[in-house]
Amino acid sequence: MSEITLKGGCLCGAVRYQASGDPQRFYHCHCARCRKSSGTGHASNLFLSNATLIFTHGESLLKRFKVPEAQRFTRxxxxxCGSAVARFVPEIDGVMIPAGSLDDPAPIEPQARIFWDSRANWSCDGDSLPRYPEYPQ
Structure with a gap:
């Protein structure tokens, strides 16, 4: 897929962003950290490569939290309002976008459910997406 530009923001509207890049992955993550940070059964995240991220409003209101022992998890x-918003991820040289923060539908469909083996037993289960015990290879 070619480069696209996506816009989004937080629930209260104080933070607004614009991300441009190539949509690569769209996963539902069922790990305990994603469940805790979202308060739901999974987090739905879209990943862009060759990406740029610009905050068009409210950048001074951003807060970040990284689990100290986590290699990859940052929120x-x-x-x-506490809403998760897009962030640049240096480890993958790309942008991670919480799909629910987008103004419009995601440009690609979810591709997999990851960390499936650690999901909550009450979490949604009713689609035919591939399931991976951790990250796909």
Whole structure:
């Protein structure tokens, strides 16, 4: 897929972003950290490569939280309403977008459910997406 531009923001509207790049992956992650940070059965994240991220409003309101022992888990959110918003991920040289923060539908469909083996027993299960015990190879 070619480069696209996506816009989104937080629940209260104080933080707004624009991300451009190549949509690569769209996963539902069922790990305990994603469940805790979202308060739901999984987090739905879209990943862009060759990406740029610009905050068009409210950048000073951003807060970040990284689980100290986690290699990859970081959460970026609005300090006013707590909503997760897009963030640049240096480890993958790309942008991770919480799909629910987008203004419009995601440009690609979810591709897999990851960390399936650690999902909550009450979490959704009713589609035919591939399931992986951790990250796909």
């Amino acid at each position: 970026q959110f609005c300090s006013e």
